[in-house]
Amino acid sequence: MDLLEGAFLTIVTAAAPLLIAALGELVSERSGVLNLGLEGMMAMGAVAGFATAHLTGNPAIGVLASIAAGAATAALFGFLTLVLVANQVASGLALTLFGLGLSALIGDAFVSLPGQGMPVVYIPFLSDLPVIGRVVFGQDWLVYVAVALTFGVAWFLFRTRGGLILRSVGDNHTSAHALGYSVIRVRFMAVLFGGACAGLAGGYLSLVYTPQWTQNMTAGRGWIALALVVFATWLPWRVAAGALLFGAVSILQLHAQAFGIPLPSQFLSMLPYLTTIIVLVLISRSSVLLRANTPAALAQPFVPDR
Amino acid sequence: MHIELTRRPHRSTAMALASPLLAIALTLVTGIVMFTLIGVDPGKALYVYFVEPLTAAWSIEQLLIKAAPMILIAIGLAFCFRSNTWNIGAEGQLVAGAIVGSVLPIMVPDWTGPLVLPLMMIMGIAGGMAFAAIPALLKIRFGTNEILTSLMLVYVAELLLDLLARGPWRNPEGLNFPDSRPFSDGQLLPVIFGDGVRLNIVFVLVAVAVAWFVLGRTITGFQISVLGQAPRAGAFAGFSRKRMILIAFLISGGMAGLAGIAEVAGPIGMLRTTVSPGYGFTAIIVAFLGRLQPVGMLLAGLLLALTFLGGEGAQFELGLSDQTTRVFQGMLLFYVLACDTFIFYRPRIVRSRTAGATAATEPGHGSS
Numbered sequence: 128m129d130l131l132e133g134a135f136l137t138i139v140t141a142a143a144p145l146l147i148a149a150l151g152e153l154v155s156e157r158s159g160v161l162n163l164g165l166e167g168m169m170a171m172g173a174v175a176g177f178a179t180a181h182l183t184g185n186p187a188i189g190v191l192a193s194i195a196a197g198a199a200t201a202a203l204f205g206f207l208t209l210v211l212v213a214n215q216v217a218s219g220l221a222l223t224l225f226g227l228g229l230s231a232l233i234g235d236a237f238v239s240l241p242g243q244g245m246p247v248v249y250i251p252f253l254s255d256l257p258v259i260g261r262v263v264f265g266q267d268w269l270v271y272v273a274v275a276l277t278f279g280v281a282w283f284l285f286r287t288r289g290g291l292i293l294r295s296v297g298d299n300h301t302s303a304h305a306l307g308y309s310v311i312r313v314r315f316m317a318v319l320f321g322g323a324c325a326g327l328a329g330g331y332l333s334l335v336y337t338p339q340w341t342q343n344m345t346a347g348r349g350w351i352a353l354a355l356v357v358f359a360t361w362l363p364w365r366v367a368a369g370a371l372l373f374g375a376v377s378i379l380q381l382h383a384q385a386f387g388i389p390l391p392s393q394f395l396s397m398l399p400y401l402t403t404i405i406v407l408v409l410i411s412r413s414s415v416l417l418r419a420n421t422p423a424a425l426a427q428p429f430v431p432d433r
Numbered sequence: 434m435h436i437e438l439t440r441r442p443h444r445s446t447a448m449a450l451a452s453p454l455l456a457i458a459l460t461l462v463t464g465i466v467m468f469t470l471i472g473v474d475p476g477k478a479l480y481v482y483f484v485e486p487l488t489a490a491w492s493i494e495q496l497l498i499k500a501a502p503m504i505l506i507a508i509g510l511a512f513c514f515r516s517n518t519w520n521i522g523a524e525g526q527l528v529a530g531a532i533v534g535s536v537l538p539i540m541v542p543d544w545t546g547p548l549v550l551p552l553m554m555i556m557g558i559a560g561g562m563a564f565a566a567i568p569a570l571l572k573i574r575f576g577t578n579e580i581l582t583s584l585m586l587v588y589v590a591e592l593l594l595d596l597l598a599r600g601p602w603r604n605p606e607g608l609n610f611p612d613s614r615p616f617s618d619g620q621l622l623p624v625i626f627g628d629g630v631r632l633n634i635v636f637v638l639v640a641v642a643v644a645w646f647v648l649g650r651t652i653t654g655f656q657i658s659v660l661g662q663a664p665r666a667g668a669f670a671g672f673s674r675k676r677m678i679l680i681a682f683l684i685s686g687g688m689a690g691l692a693g694i695a696e697v698a699g700p701i702g703m704l705r706t707t708v709s710p711g712y713g714f715t716a717i718i719v720a721f722l723g724r725l726q727p728v729g730m731l732l733a734g735l736l737l738a739l740t741f742l743g744g745e746g747a748q749f750e751l752g753l754s755d756q757t758t759r760v761f762q763g764m765l766l767f768y769v770l771a772c773d774t775f776i777f778y779r780p781r782i783v784r785s786r787t788a789g790a791t792a793a794t795e796p797g798h799g800s801s
Contacts, residue, residue, distance in 0.1 A: 228756050232756040
């Protein structure tokens with residue numbers, strides 16, 4: 128039972144950063160902006176969080192720094208793609224290259240330093256429940272943030288006026304503009320939110336998941352989070368389910384050797400990437416699901432006519 | 434205060450030429466600020482980065498050696514990007530080319546006849562093509578997003594290379610280093626001038642010439658541009674988008690594969706766990722900085738090679754992290770993309786109106 132419980136615990140912690148980053152990207156894409164720079168923003172969040180936590184000795188301030196760093200890099204992307212209407216795909220790639228480089232440059236001074244761990248939140252009594260107790264009620268508090276964020280994003284997008292405006296901007300920017308909404312402002316805010324989430328997810332990696340800084344520690348999670356959004360057909364609840372699935376796959380590779388599966392470790396490390404491809408293929412076959420929810424103006428530039 | 438864009442009636446040719454230069458200038462200015470901030474003399478740093486590599490014969494050779502793979506890959510990518518197809522997994526296709534091309538020298542180390550080198554190159558190209566065909570076919574058959582699949586395959590290729598170099602292909606006489614056996618002399622591209630500039634520099638020149646002809650002077654090149662810029666017009670003209678996706682991916686994969694096998698059968702001389710410092714990704718910057726024009730990409734490749742080389746010098750002489758180079762490269766791409774806006778738009782800086790006036794802005798008749 129202990130092994131199973133341990134596996135569930137690690138699945139949830141592996142899923143949380145994917146979930147947080149993917150939710151941010153989902154909001155950004157729902158407003159019509161495809162930000163491929165997730166990996167770069169996560170790396171910036173990771174290094175900012177770790178460095179700040181190390182310098183101040185306070186991981187909570189580190190988390191705030193992660194969020195700020197992610198949002199700041201996203202602002203750069205927003206300026207480029209929204210104000211200067213640069214190509215979103217190319218700008219996102221630039222953000223990834225830039226973010227990975229800058230984070231490694233900043234992080235050079237912090238390599239191999241011990242990190243500041245985050246306390247685990249045990250909810251009294253409930254966390255003592257058998258099997259599910261620890262999994263559901265004894266996690267790092269960022270896991271709770273991820274869950275709250277899922278509720279929050281789902282509520283905002285589909286139950287509030289702001290969410291309706293955001294989706295309308297993402298589906299038809301011309302009409303939204305004609306109705307008097309500032310397309311660029313709405314999109315900029317969505318991009319900033321996406322950046323803040325990506326930064327938080329990066330901070331989770333360097334402060335909680337593996338409390339240390341190593342270059343390229345995001346290891347493709349930003350790209351997997353991007354795939355999650357497609358997999359989830361732009362619906363928050365499915366993102367949560369997908370994140371758990373990918374968490375399970377990435378944990379599987381860690382536990383596979385313990386279970387004595389005789390495969391080279393490299394094959395096991397390929398699993399998350401191969402799973403992503405397979406899942407993307409499966410989801411893109413069902414065009415009904417995709418067509419219903421894909422933001423119609425995704426990645427299309429908008430220049431307001433005056 | 435904010436920036437308003439008005440569409441130019443015509444594409445600005447002057448700006449199209451000036452934009453890469455402006456981007457380079459802005460990168461240098463930002464570099465000066467960055468170096469000043471981290472307490473390095475900016476004059477000295479820029480000299481080490483961008484001038485010193487050009488002052489010695491050996492480092493000019495190094496420049497050509499490093500530029501060659503990036504230009505080859507960028508030329509392939511231009512076919513993709515022009516047709517609005519996004520292959521961003523060139524790094525993986527490079528690795529696939531290196532792996533498949535290395536089969537002969539590793540399996541039959543004694544075969545050094547005149548046929549082996551051409552065969553290795555063809556196998557390298559085929560490896561890159563086959564690996565690029567995966568995202569292309571998934572896109573064509575199922576409509577799967579090619580950006581994500583091509584990128585995911587980079588990790589798969591790198592892990593496969595790691596597995597081979599540490600496992601079955603490790604040199605039995607190699608003291609447990611994760612390297613293959615060194616390739617024999619007849620299995621390496623011949624040095625054609627200096628100490629290390631090999632035959633692949635000729636591949637580059639041929640590729641530039643062929644790409645210039647195909648992109649600018651043939652119906653295929655025309656179809657690529659039409660499908661990229663006006664997909665509906667292309668469809669009405671009877672051009673097949675699916676066919677074009679496959680062609681673009683095969684060309685770019687083949688070029689990346691060629692770059693990969695030319696690295697292992699060239700400067701590296703064996704198969705190792707890593708065969709490229711990210712040439713496949715940097716080639717994306719080369720492609721954009723060179724405006725997707727063959728000659729432009731040739732120049733851009735040399736400039737990006739300079740940043741790699743300058744980065745090594747800066748690491749050695751100024752104690753700067755080698756990551757400074759990647760920051761420079763990312764910044765350069767940002768500025769290129771930003772400056773490209775002004776080819777099609779005229780910017781106007783508008784003073785902020787009062788908050789109330791902004792909120793009450795009458796919604797224009799939007800059409801974009």
